[in-house]
Amino acid sequence: MPNWLKQLYKDYVLQHTWVTAIIVIAIIATIGSHSADFRMDASADSLILENDRSLEFYRKVKKKYGTDDYLFITFQPKAPLFSDQSIKQLKSLKDQIAALPDVETVISLVDAPIFNPDKVSLANIENDLYFIEDEGIDLAQAKQDILSIPLYRNLLVSTDGETTAIQANLKGNPKYFKLNDELRKLQWKRVNKQPLSAYEAQAEANLRQELRLLADEIALRDERVITQIRNLKTGYQDVGTIYLGGIPMIAYDMIDYVKSDLVIFGLGVFVLLVAIQAFIFRRARWIIITLGCCTITAVTSIGILGVLDWPVTVISSNFVALLLIITMSLVIHLIVRFRQVERDFREMSYNDKILETISSMFTPCAYTSLTTIVAFGSLMVSDIRPVIDFGKMMIMGVSLAFVIAFLMFPLLMKLRKKSGLDKRKESGFFTFTNQLAKITDKWRWQVASVAVLMSVASAWGISYLSVDNRFIDYFKSNTEIHQGMKVIDTELGxxxxxxxxIERSAIEEDFAFIEEESEEDEWEDEFEAGESESDVADAAKEDETPRLWMTSHGIDKLHRIQNFLESISVTGKTLSLAAGLQIVEQINGNERLSDFELALLQKKIPEDLREQVLSPFYDRENDEVRFLIRVKESDPELDRNQLLADISDFFVNEMKFSKQDFHFTGMLILYNNMLESLFKSQILTLGVVFGIILLMFIILFRSITLALLGMFPNLVGACFVLGLMGWSGIPLDMMTITIAAISIGIAVDNTIHYIHRFKMEYARLGDYTKAMYACHDTIARAMYFTSITIIAGFSVLVLSNFMPSIYFGVFTSLAMFIALLANLTLLPVLLLLFKPLQKNIESIESVETETAA
Incomplete structure (x- = not known):
């Protein structure tokens, strides 16, 4: 610690304690008052790449064809579905859902136009349609008719005719797309390094704020409507089984579980802090000091998040708990050091003991904080805004934890002045580090050999790592969202x-060699009895501009694509223009429509059928078609990347499309892009993180050899857990993918503390083995106490219903345990075997003398 800083501690913290305490409390209270502005971002946009080009295309498609803001409500009545009783219950449920203020439209079996394929005619289609709630309907025949319509099977009704689904389309805000378009224009200028005027910069800030408020409104809308529908379910418990599903439901439950984890994890860590501190130190003052520092850090950090308007998301949901753990780690090191000072320097005054504790721990704690900051800073290379914000939050939080620990520890020690050595008989728990010292001394080569084998196995396991594939795996099997997704996947598409x-350009080449025929001759050839000349003229006039997809050749291609997509095992219901036209083809005697019939159909089709069959899947103006595939999340074979690769291969090699002719979009693409980006930015850049930490080790330890030896135990700990996940087939997800950064950031703290103390003990004792035993009797205990608390804290997450949180807690705890063992066995073994301090003991002694001064 610099002399000027030590003097500040002496003059203000130790001599004017109350004045300093009042000023600090006032500052903390001012910042903490903004905790009310702390919020959690519950929008689905928090799970996608902010600068993903696919996101811009996705929004363009949603603006044209409609959004994913709909919920599925599955209904499986106890009575047969196609009975008067069940139809009445279904209609009642549908009407109640439609009456909800946040529901715009509802699609259900009640609203589906039905026809008998054997009796309907294309010429009289408007009169041949009927609905299931019409009077005098033969429900047995209706069931047969509905199940014979391919479009309805696995969409509105299961193939066995026992389960149906209601699709509730939620009200959106028409301003969203307009505001987003305006923001994207300004962002585009910034990306292309075009300067924004002061007006444009302010407009950009205003647009971000408005969009944030809209996102909050959407999150509140989802919460309201999901809660209301769940309340409606209670009235139907005796008549059938109802589940909810859909993208808003997944996002809502995901955020809801994470919010619960915030409370469970925070309270769990807090309770464990009290219990472990009471067990380890057995004095109230240590508990009060530790919890005081942790509480102040938590309140202040939450206040800062409120001031800066940094929302917590699924990815950063453990921010507060991590800060509690990091703060606690710093304070425990100070407590253990103070107790050692009390034992070794009994003649010192109370103030001098505090000052000695602070000054001797300042350098190692400063470096541990810096290395932790570097580890979390690696998150900022991501393209995902919530991940970047998480990195910034942790950089701010770790810095704050360091300042508060080194400011509040001496203040609280002075305000609660009490000295005296602890007198208790140490049990096996407290002598654990001494036992590890004996094992390390006796089994040096064995420890090194085990570490090498673990490293090789871990590297092999890491090669099998993959990102997660299925939303359904995020939730326990007994949760409603899991069960609902299972029913929707298996029964309803x-x-x-x-x-x-697919753009017009994909089919243009097919028509390049076709000679244009006379429109008049074509209409004469295709003219059929029952159609008036005016109908034909109107159809011809409307089709002056050729629509290539709405030709018999185009429809044949669409059917070919439809058949392929339906043949993929992990795909469920595939909706498209081809699927919709299957209804008309059924009416036409299961024959494909001619060019004339297709042109006429666009004019004659009833409006309600047009909204279901044509509009969502065909953009007439641009001659562009859309396929909507519902992917089965519950299929264990689901691999998003492989699915996209298979479809692309079919389009390029079988359909002869160029890669510019077709585009993938939808939430599956956006979420998959986020995971792929996170995988690349975090896993593949770990080498950069280790490189920066290695450089910091070299600066701190002033020895390349010592720095390299210090890195190896941390590599073993982080890679072991990632390798274990690879071997066990557990994919990385948006939370577990940060395990490496978090475990490295916390584990290297132990390395720094151990090596820093080892240098001091070696300079004092002049013997490697004696220095190792001395370290295991002092600093190793602080490492042990902090690691046990960290492990216990993360293990609280096993209580979650959110599987990524459970995996995050289990594997982070395991990573910390392996890192602790590595730092207390492998690290001292490496020091004993390589003896990196032997040649420069004089310089070491001079450095440590300066540090102690």
């Missing part, structure tokens, strides 16, 4: 939407 947009 799948959950997650994947969309494919």
């Amino acid at each position: 799948g959950t997650t939407p994947l969309e494919i947009i």
Whole structure:
């Protein structure tokens, strides 16, 4: 610690304690008052790449064809579905859902136009349609008719005719797309390094704020409508089984579980802090000091988040708990050091003991904080805004934890002045580090050999790592969202939407060699009895501009694509223009429509059928078609990347499309892009993180050899857990993918503390083995106490219903345990075997003398 800083501690903290305490409390209270502005971002946009080009295309498609803001409500009545009783219950449920203020439209079996394929005619289609709630309907025949319509099977009704689904389309804000378009224009200028005027910069800030408020409104809307529908379910418990599903439901439950984890994890860590501190130190003052520092850090950090308007998301949901753990780690090191000072320097005054504790721990704690900052700073290379914000939050939080620990510890020690050595008989728990010292001394080569084998196995396991594939795996099997997704997948066509947009250019080459025929001759050839000349003229006039997809050749291609997409095992219901036209083809005697009939159909089709069959899947103006695929989240074979690769291969090699002719979009694409980006930015850049930490080790330890030896135990700990996940087939997800950064950031603290103390003990004792035993009897205990608390804290997450949180807690705890063992066995073994301090003991002694001074 610099002399000027030590003098500040002596003059203000130790001599004018109350004045300093009042000023600090006033500052903390001012910042903490903004905790009310702390919020959690519950929008689905928090799970996608902010600068993803696919996001811009996705929004363009949603603006044209409609959004993913809909919920599925599955209904499986106890009575047969196609009975008067069940139809009445279904209609009642549908009407109640439609009456909800946040529901715009509802699609259900009640609203579906039905026809008998054997009796309907294309010429009289308007009169041949009927609805299931019409009077005098033969429900047995209606069931047969509905199940014979391919479009309805696995969409509105299961193939066995026992389960149906209601699709509730939620009200959106028409301003969203307009505001987003305006923001994207300004962002585009910034990306292309075009300067923004002061007006444009302010406009950009205002647009971000408005969009944030809209996102909050959407999150509140989802919460309201999901709560209301769940309340409606209670009235139907005796008549059938109802589940909810859909993208808003997944996002809502995900955020809801994470909010619960915030409370569980925070309270769990707090309770464990009290319990472990009471067990380890057995004095009230240490508990009060530790919890005091942790509480102040938490309140202040939450206040800062409120001031800066940094929302917590799924990815950063453990921010507060991590800060509690990091603060606690710093304070425990100070407590253990103070107790050692009390034992070794009994003649010192109370103030001098505090000052000695602070000054001797300042350098190692400063470096541990810096290395932790570097580890979390690696998150900022991501393209995902919530991940970047998480990195910034942790950089701010770790810096704050360091300042508060080194400011509040001496203040609280002075305000609660009490000295005296602890007198208790140490049990096996407290002598654990001494036992590890004996094992390390006796089994040096064995420890090194085990570490090498673990490293090789870990590297092999890491090669099998993959990102997660299925939303359904995020939730325990007994949760409603899991059960609902299972029913929707198996009975009603799948959950997650994947969309494919195919442009006009994909089919233009097919028509390049076709000679244009006389429109008059074509209409004469295709003219059929029952159609008036005016109908034909109107159809011809409307089709002056050739619509290539709405030709018999185009429809044949669409059917070919439809058949392929339906043949993929992990895809459920595939909706498209081809699927919709299957209804008309059924009416036409299961024959494909001619060019004339297709042109006429666009004019004659009833409006309600047009909204279901044509409009969502065909953009007439641009002659562009859309396929909507519902992917089965519950299929264990689901691999998003492989699915996209298979479809692309079919389009390029079988359909002869160029890669510019078709585009993938939908939430499946956006979420997959986020995971792929996170995988690349975090896993593949770990080498950069280790490089920076290695450089910091070299600066701190002033020895390349010592720095390299210090890195190896941390590599073992982080890689072991990632390798274990690879071997066990557990994919990385948006939370577990940060385990490496977090475990490294916390584990290197132990390395720094151990090596820093080892240098001091070696300079004092002049013997490696004696220095090792001395370290295991002093600093190793602080490492042990902090690690046990950290491990216990993360293990609280096993109580969650959110599987990524459970995996995050289990594997982070395991990573910390392995890192602790590595730092207390492998690290001293490496020091004993390589003896990196032997040649420069004089310089070491001079450095440590300066540090102690």
